[in-house]
Amino acid sequence: MTHPTDPVALTAELIRCPSVTPSEGGALRLLETRLAAAGFECHRIDRAGVSNLFARWGAKGHERTFGFNGHTDVVPAGDTAAWTSDPFGAEIRDGQIWGRGATDMKSGVAAFVAAAIDHVTETPPDGAIVIAITGDEEGDASDGTVAILDWMATEGEHMAACLVGEPTCRATMGDMIKIGRRGSMTAHFTAHGVQGHTAYPQRAQNPIPAMARLVERLSAYPLDEGTRHFDPSTLAVTTFDTGNPANNVIPGSCRASVNIRFNEVHTSDSLTEWLNEEIARVADETGVRFEMEVQVSGESFLTPPGALSDLVAEAVKAETGIAPELSTSGGTSDARFVKDFCPVVEFGLVGKTMHQVDERVEMAQIETLKRVYARILTAYFG
Numbered sequence: 001m002t003h004p005t006d007p008v009a010l011t012a013e014l015i016r017c018p019s020v021t022p023s024e025g026g027a028l029r030l031l032e033t034r035l036a037a038a039g040f041e042c043h044r045i046d047r048a049g050v051s052n053l054f055a056r057w058g059a060k061g062h063e064r065t066f067g068f069n070g071h072t073d074v075v076p077a078g079d080t081a082a083w084t085s086d087p088f089g090a091e092i093r094d095g096q097i098w099g100r101g102a103t104d105m106k107s108g109v110a111a112f113v114a115a116a117i118d119h120v121t122e123t124p125p126d127g128a129i130v131i132a133i134t135g136d137e138e139g140d141a142s143d144g145t146v147a148i149l150d151w152m153a154t155e156g157e158h159m160a161a162c163l164v165g166e167p168t169c170r171a172t173m174g175d176m177i178k179i180g181r182r183g184s185m186t187a188h189f190t191a192h193g194v195q196g197h198t199a200y201p202q203r204a205q206n207p208i209p210a211m212a213r214l215v216e217r218l219s220a221y222p223l224d225e226g227t228r229h230f231d232p233s234t235l236a237v238t239t240f241d242t243g244n245p246a247n248n249v250i251p252g253s254c255r256a257s258v259n260i261r262f263n264e265v266h267t268s269d270s271l272t273e274w275l276n277e278e279i280a281r282v283a284d285e286t287g288v289r290f291e292m293e294v295q296v297s298g299e300s301f302l303t304p305p306g307a308l309s310d311l312v313a314e315a316v317k318a319e320t321g322i323a324p325e326l327s328t329s330g331g332t333s334d335a336r337f338v339k340d341f342c343p344v345v346e347f348g349l350v351g352k353t354m355h356q357v358d359e360r361v362e363m364a365q366i367e368t369l370k371r372v373y374a375r376i377l378t379a380y381f382g
């Protein structure tokens with residue numbers, strides 16, 4: 001019998017690759033070498049300066065293809081002097097590995113790569129395993145998982161189900177699976193009035209009260225009451241600026257932005273329509289003209305509880321003793337792209353120190369995570 005792949009050692013090796021977005025840092029090369037040695041067919045799908053890796057074991061297009069998705073890029077270490085150990089040193093101390101990417105998400109990648117390699121080596125399945133790793137999740141994500149999925153569609157590659165290995169647990173290993181995510185969009189408003197002297201306000205048209213009215217209405221508006229699987233949608237005013245340094249001048253324009261996290265009751269289109277209506281109302285009432293620019297980070301999505309979430313939940317329960325909550329909380333992830341390709345769920349370890357100084361992970365959690373992924377593969381191909 002061959003030696004099982006050690007997910008802790010692989011995590012440490014990945015942390016030592018300084019893969020700060022969009023730098024590949026040697027992380028994908030390392031994985032490519034390991035996966036190729038285990039019989040995976042590997043393709044580098046690099047686009048617009050971003051490095052991505054696609055690896056498949058088994059026949060292309062096999063109807064039973066299980067996919068894993070993750071990223072090896074990390075956010076910058078920030079103030080390295082504030083770290084108690086080298087952020088790219090992968091020091092082992094107190095039963096934990098320390099370093100940038102320890103939780104988000106080199107440990108997750110190491111765990112599924114180790115589980116997949118062992119699975120195809122020890123119990124070659126009648127099916128295929130796809131591993132898709134991007135080097136651009138923490139950046140703007142436009143040439144990461146999207147590039148891999150575009151390439152897969154062109155090449156006739158298949159995935160029947162996919163698991164994203166981002167950290168999903170809240171407090172305890174096994175307590176949460178994500179079956180969907182809220183959408184996210186930002187709207188930037190500019191209100192145009194007429195600049196003038198504060199002593200003669202009748203000759204000016206102050207855009208600030210109009211903008212204040214707009215953001216007050218938007219933030220007071222109940223978007224919905226939540227749904228069976230989602231919390232209520234939220235709107236937060238994120239900035240409100242005139243940049244006016246003079247106290248005797250009524251400014252000619254003013255800007256504000258809002259960020260909306262929305263559930264499946266809405267789409268970015270329906271929300272844009274609503275924002276336009278509210279703007280038109282305030283413009284009517286005040287005579288101030290508005291411009292709006294919308295940026296959509298992702299639509300909301302839900303993989304309804306069913307075969308895939310059951311499979312993952314049972315594996316989590318068997319390894320951790322905890323029945324995971326099926327949640328749609330948190331920010332966006334690359335699952336928002338995968339969902340257009342096949343059903344997708346997310347499960348990974350506890351994400352407590354993500355993006356922080358002294359990011360670290362308990363080694364025992366990585367071992368457990370690998371066992372959960374291994375159990376998912378066994379059940380899927382069983």
Ligand SMILES: [Zn+2]
Pocket residue numbers: 071104105137166167
């Ligand atoms: Zn991540």
